[in-house]
Amino acid sequence: MIPIGLSTASVWPLRAGDGFELAADLGYDGVEVMVWVDQVSQDVAALRKWSRRTGMPVLSVHSPSLLITQRVWSPDPVIRLRRSVDAALELGARTVVVHPPFRWQRRYGEAFPDLLDELESVSGVCIAVENMFKVRPPGGKRDSRVSAFGSSVDPTDVGYAHYTLDLSHAAAAQMDALALAERMGPRLTHVHLADGTGIPKDEHLIPGHGHQPCAELLERLAPGGFHGQVVLEVNTRRAPSAAHRVKALAEALLFTRFHLGQ
Numbered sequence: 248m249i250p251i252g253l254s255t256a257s258v259w260p261l262r263a264g265d266g267f268e269l270a271a272d273l274g275y276d277g278v279e280v281m282v283w284v285d286q287v288s289q290d291v292a293a294l295r296k297w298s299r300r301t302g303m304p305v306l307s308v309h310s311p312s313l314l315i316t317q318r319v320w321s322p323d324p325v326i327r328l329r330r331s332v333d334a335a336l337e338l339g340a341r342t343v344v345v346h347p348p349f350r351w352q353r354r355y356g357e358a359f360p361d362l363l364d365e366l367e368s369v370s371g372v373c374i375a376v377e378n379m380f381k382v383r384p385p386g387g388k389r390d391s392r393v394s395a396f397g398s399s400v401d402p403t404d405v406g407y408a409h410y411t412l413d414l415s416h417a418a419a420a421q422m423d424a425l426a427l428a429e430r431m432g433p434r435l436t437h438v439h440l441a442d443g444t445g446i447p448k449d450e451h452l453i454p455g456h457g458h459q460p461c462a463e464l465l466e467r468l469a470p471g472g473f474h475g476q477v478v479l480e481v482n483t484r485r486a487p488s489a490a491h492r493v494k495a496l497a498e499a500l501l502f503t504r505f506h507l508g509q
Contacts, residue, residue: 312346418443
């Protein structure tokens with residue numbers, strides 16, 4: 248069966264440990280650790296304890312690639328990615344999710360493909376590059392959009408060994424997620440499952456609450472050609488109570504299991 252994980256980002260503003268506990272309570276197969284400003288998410292020993300305490304394996308590690316995490320572990324993006332791979336190895340995770348380099352990270356961007364090849368060949372960990380989206384610049388017109396990334400927001404335009412397909416990002420980019428999955432082909436290693444309405448904003452809605460082909464994608468993965476993981480990376484920060492958050496994450500898991508035929 249395809250493992251279904253819960254991203255620790257899905258419980259923010261709670262901490263990573265809460266993500267492990269909720270994943271265990273709800274019956275997820277494991278977690279993806281979003282490495283960011285939460286100190287526990289940066290501490291491999293603490294994450295290992297949470298994994299053992301809850302019985303939840305770490306399926307994947309999301310490298311600190313966000314704007315708010317540009318100094319987590321190191322201001323050098325090469326070191327951050329190396330430490331992400333090291334963390335995955337120590338935690339038994341087989342996948343590292345990473346965003347493509349920002350356009351101002353020129354040296355990193357030039358070295359990025361070779362760095363991925365080196366780290367994957369040495370570690371055996373899959374480094375899955377994620378599809379992104381354009382944003383409106385400060386003070387820009389309502390319909391103006393620019394990319395913060397040096398390469399295309401579509402990683403298949405560059406070509407990597409492994410990809411992460413994020414459906415919320417595809418919605419924000421107004422890209423056809425199923426067509427993107429086809430272009431990724433057998434290199435599609437990882438899925439961030441979330442929904443979006445198509446507005447130019449990264450919404451990370453519960454699957455089924457937007458307009459993305461979440462069900463169709465899962466039903467295409469189910470027959471057996473996909474050997475990666477599906478991770479729910481959804482936004483519950485506006486949940487009015489703990490019970491509402493639990494209900495949303497349970498619904499997301501039920502949706503995913505149903506459409507994967509599990």
